Amino acid sequence: MRPSQIVPLVVATALFMENTDATVIATALPAIARSLNEDPIALKLALTAYLVSLAIFIPISGWAADRYGARTVFRAALGVFMAGSLACAASSSLAGFVAARFLQGIGGAMMVPVGRLVILRSVPKNELVSALAYLTIPALIGPIMGPPLGGFITTAFDWRWIFLINIPIGIAGIGLATVFFENVREPARPPLDIVGFLLSGLGLAILMLGLASTGRHLLPEGVSWGCLAAGIVLLALYLRHSRRVAHPVIRLDLLRYPTFRAAVTGGSLFRIGTGAIPFLLPLMLQIGFGLDPLQSGLLTFAAAAGALLIKLVGPRILRTYGFRPVMLVNAVVASGFLAVNGLFTAQTPHPVMVCILLVGGCVRSLQFTCVNAIAYADLDAKDMSAGTSLASVAQQLSLSLGVSFGALALEGAAGWHGRTEIRAEDFPFAFYAVAAISVLSVFAFRRLAPDAGAEVSGQRRREAAPGRVVP
Template identity: 65%
Template sequence: MRPSRLLPLIIATALFMENTDSTVIATSLPMIAQDIGEDPIALKLALTSYLVGLAIFIPISGWMADKFGSKTIFRAAIAVFMAGSLSCAAAGSLEGFVLARFVQGIGGAMMVPVGRLVLLRSVPRNEVVQALATLTIPALIGPIAGPPLGGFITTYFDWRWIFFINIPIGVLGIVLATIFVPEIKEEDTPPFDFLGFVLAGAGFALLMLGFASGGRHLIPPIISGACVIIGAISLVLFVRHARRTPHPVLQLGLLKLPTFRASVTGGSVFRIGIGAIPFLLPLMFQVGFGLTPLASGSLTFIAAVGALFMKTLAKRILEHVGFRRLLTINAIIGAAFLAANGFFTPTTPHWLIMIILFVGGCFRSLQFTSLNAIAYAEVSNRDMSSATSLSGVAQQLALSMGVALGAFALETASQLHGSPTIVAKDFGPAFWIVAAIASLSTFAFMRLPHDAGAEMSGHKALKRQQPATGLGDGIEAP
């Protein structure tokens, strides 16, 4: 097998570790809280600290790869993530656990974006869609196996063992990366934008902290609001700084590229709606319908199965439909299946719930694969690192906003219904609101050219020779 064919599977070790880690932790949080003497709600601060680590360090992941080499940073990031995992296993207090999760976030911020950067720079342009789909296939095993695996380990062994799952996977990833991943770096890397790093990192971190804690009672609402306000001010200052700096830590000028702009703006709106699913769906099944965590997990995992199934078909569908039509229509379909969750009741047959979740997972997976691919259709090889950093930050911010929006919609519905506690009928309006937000993304995709990304999708009806410009020179192997 050619090394370029192995790259997606090697880089997928990073995604697999990250996805498995997040799902097993969610399952084990109550037992972790009990063991260290904390309320389970307080332990969710550990989830937020991971997002903060991502928000601060994703913006510099591309620069680090350009300066020190993509292989070097990718391997170091896996090692940092493993160190954070071992620290989580050794934690004996809330403060120690939160700090360990922050270290994991630093590793995740470098690990996944740099791995995707290696793939984009090493795979021919007409193989990018299939490579990205292959990249996420092993990673989707995490959401499928994570909840039952975490529950089994926590029930029959000790919760600390869940963090040792990452160690053999990480060691394998480092060994394979050493052998097969190319060392790609830029000889004329621009100077590090320290002020931009501080402004962007603080802005994104405070925004994500405010969004992630909003509606979940992690910190007082006034502090959540202050985080959002200060974070927004910091980002406004960063935009002003970026316009005056020749080499900002995030190149906002990339948003002038139609395909990249559509992926970031339209993709963010779509992800805001979809980001509410991990918060709303398990809560509806357990709090609204009275299901056990095991029964809830036995329903929700099927969406990841649907996503895994669709990865095998994404390339062929894009060849027949093309990016513009697929993204525009599929945004509406994906939002419709999101809204369908709001019609579930405690008496809805489980087989029907699973069918809807499976099909919905298929369409969401197709949308995300297309969004991740078309983002780089016009990005030059030189700007690829900046594009992955900007796109990664936008994705994480949108997902955090989705959780906040879902929580706000749920609590508002509960107040309007006059219920002292959240009940099953409160979830319908919450799902319909986030679905409506997700559907608005279609307007961003409608503005794309008809032949947008034809070289990547292989859509023969519109594919034609692209003009030789500085924006489209190569994701070819060096």
């Protein structure tokens, strides 16, 4: 097998574990809340804690790989993720569970971005779309297996067992990385921006704590608002700091590239909408419609199955139409399917739900493929590490914001009806609200040039006539 095939498959082991873990937890949220004697909405802290941990530590993943070697960091990250999984299984309180998820996030922050960095440095640009497809196809098996597996384990046994499935997968990943990864590192690496890391990390953590704690009064209202204000101030200080140092931990100057800027801004808006799905959909099916975790998981896995199917034809679609037309049309279509989830009722036939979730998963996955590929279309090799960090930070923050905004919309709908408990009639407004945010991404994608990313999509090679050299 070529490097464009074998390396993504190895990295996919980490993605498989991470994505399985995320979807299993989403299905088990109501059961975990009952076990910990918490409101299910409060479990948004566990989801956002993991995503914020990713956002904090991803910026130093490239530096760590350059300093200690990609293989070393990748294997260590898998070990940390497994330790966090064991801590989740042993948790007996919301605070302990949130802390364990944060620990998992530290491992996830290193293993996936570092693995993606290995791909970007070892695969030619004209094979990048295919390499990313090889990466995501095995990884998407996790989300397909996760919901029914998590539902089965939660229904038949105990939710704590769902975290133990990470252990054999992590061990396999360490073994594969040992055999197939080169311990690549950058010989000339800049010093770590410690001040920038502290400002950005604390700013993101405090800001997201403020957002996640609003609504259900998980913290006193004054504390939540204080966290929001402090987070904004710290991030503003980081912005000022990043302009004064030679090597900031998060290189915002990369946004000068039109393709990278569109991928980060448009992709973030799109992910805010879709990031709410793993939180809202299982709650609607279980709390709103009264399904058990297994029934819920057997429905929600359809979205992941659709995502897997589109990976087989995604590169062909891009070669035929190019990035800009696909991303513009697909953003609207995907947002529409997100809104349709709000039309589900307890009486909606399950086959209808499965079909809608399947097609919705297809179009969302196609959009993610486009965003992930075009982000690196114009970056030089020396900027790949910094670009990977910034794109990954934006991705995790947008997913975290999706959970927070979805929860706020859900709580707002319940408050509008004069109650605190969540009911089935509260979910439509939440789905419509996050879909409205997702569709705003078209304004960012409209700014792309008609031939943006032509080399990555393969259009430039396809359009070349025999004997003609395309510049």
